Amino acid sequence: MTEIQTPRLLLRRWHEDDLVPMAEINADPEVMQWIGDGSVRDLEQTAEDIERWEEEWDEEGFGLFAVELLASGELAGFVGLSVPAFLPEVLPAVEIGWRLGRQFWGQGYASEAAHASLEFALQDRGLDRVISITRTGHEASENVMRKLGMELERQTTHPVYGLPLSIYAIDLTQYEA
16 A cells, blocks of 8 residues: 655545545535636535546556655645546656645645655656646646746647647656756
8 A cells, every 4th residue: 555654644545534625525516716717616526537547546646645644644735646537648658746725725734745746756756747737827726836846838728628738847857856
């Protein structure tokens, strides 16, 4: 079982009791405003998401970690790696992404967890390049990307929703520099 511990967080595979807190995060319109078309997700959709994330772990050897606060055991959301199949123009690629509950914003958790996931991707899983995709103008996510050492590679449009996207990237040589 793959786990990563940072000073304040435990990044781990998903447990059955993560469903309700993750569904609460996915049901928050402020959390979801920058994701896809901005629609919230219900309990059933969240269960399908978690099942798909776990399948990606089994198939790819990486995936989205559940992010747990060490101090309280609370589920803060997710961070980790996925194949961005929704955007064929960037494939083959592995994306690092995150989604945290609003009460966990502004405390450095996304950066802390994303840094650990990036290290996992490049050093443990042997990837030589990682991208991150966000809706253009989502400053909080773009700030995390820049803190990871990622640079804006290009801009494009979401193939389904027609929304502008920014694609950041980092390769192993940039990471090691």
